[in-house]
Amino acid sequence: MPMQDMHLVHHECGDCPIRHRAVCARCESDELARLEQIKYYRSFQAGQTVIWSGDRMDFVASVVTGIATLTQTLEDGRRQMVGLLLPSDFVGRPGRATAAYDVTATTDLVMCCFRKKPFEDMMLTTPHVAQRLLEMTLDELDAAREWMLLLGRKTAREKIASLLGIIARRDASLKLKAPKGAVTFDLPLTREEMADYLGLTLETVSRQVSALKRDGVILLEGKRHVTIPDFDRLMEEAGDDSDGGMLG
């Protein structure tokens, strides 16, 4: 459990534990109080659209529970998911008036929203909020770039393995245990959503999931419940560069 999360847990977070992780890792109580005044919750049902690309967006928010997706669409309907929002993830851009992507609730979803103007005002006076947001944005940028490698250069099988690995890891980190040995989770995405994320068709996703199952890399109970008997094996299938830094 990283130091920073410790700190958060020890705060009096009320019913929005995520908020502090998202915007307020080093916050003081008076800032907490200010955040309190400008926050509100919104709930969405699975499948509902939170906001359409181009819509006026007068809030920023973080996910409390559930999963949301960011997608972009070409005129002819080709879709590409560009982000997956899990609990604690932040969405919205200070200083921009309209949404840049379609945001959709994949599961039932609760978001903790902050009205944009007061949030921006607070950012100006409390520097570490901006700094925390910078950190988070840099993390997202890294994730986006990893995804570019996946989209540009990985095979369908590697893409599926990578996605399963990412979901398993994020799932495990929420439960505060590292993915060693066997891991089990429920897929929060349909085959079509997986396809939209991976730049594939749903048929190819289905075939490759079947192939990974056939080869014993994953086990399936029903269509959604996945267990990964050997996480390292999955990571090999994902084709990732495993040296992970530390050359010089």
Next chain:
Amino acid sequence: MPMQDMHLVHHECGDCPIRHRAVCARCESDELARLEQIKYYRSFQAGQTVIWSGDRMDFVASVVTGIATLTQTLEDGRRQMVGLLLPSDFVGRPGRATAAYDVTATTDLVMCCFRKKPFEDMMLTTPHVAQRLLEMTLDELDAAREWMLLLGRKTAREKIASLLGIIARRDASLKLKAPKGAVTFDLPLTREEMADYLGLTLETVSRQVSALKRDGVILLEGKRHVTIPDFDRLMEEAGDDSDGGMLG
């Protein structure tokens, strides 16, 4: 010419006009002086590596002149470019010790570097530097997500058209004129580099460039000098969603 650039031009920027655009859009003279103390320049020849992924990186920097690329590589050698750094672009991450990508000079390159520790210290005391950096990072994130759409869903021809459009636009913005009607520029990338950027092979890039030439979408003098007789036509070929926001 946007207001912000006006502001910059009117600063006494010495020989590093870019620095202020990169980190210091609203800066005061004492901050300028502090930046001055921790900055230094580094030059690289075309083809030289600035830093390898995983190497210790004790600076952040912005490009003054020339072009650099960020690339990621799979163990088996498959390469994907994840960023193109043009003059004024920023590279490096406050709060991280090692480089996450290979950074390579595509042309002769001059970078304005700031030692990381003092830069981080300054960020803590001068909030708007962090805010400027946040804006830039959010822009980069948007660009990365647009690139994800390209990599995941566009055809080879659309990819090439998109890349030419991006280079034309950025080139034009540096010259402070908007790309209306005919535009002319030199390709700063080899066919192979274009391929690495677009998730294609160099042969496919070559074929599609030839096809666009054959169809009159672009004109070529030699292999690198491109002129685009009709920018809108090129954008149609790029397949981008042209409604560009403003639905609700």
Next chain:
DNA sequence: CGCAGGCTTTGATGTAAATCAAGATCAGGA
């Protein structure tokens, strides 16, 4: 119960782009 509408799987076929393979073009150096 039985049917309807999402999902998902699986098969047959088509195709865009990769791969393999020659050459062509160009710039720089001996």
Next chain:
DNA sequence: TCCTGATCTTGATTTACATCAAAGCCTGCG
């Protein structure tokens, strides 16, 4: 000048994935 190596083009062939098509499988609802 010609050679050399890098870059680029073009052609022939292969292949991974898309597309088209049909069924299977759940879940919920009348």
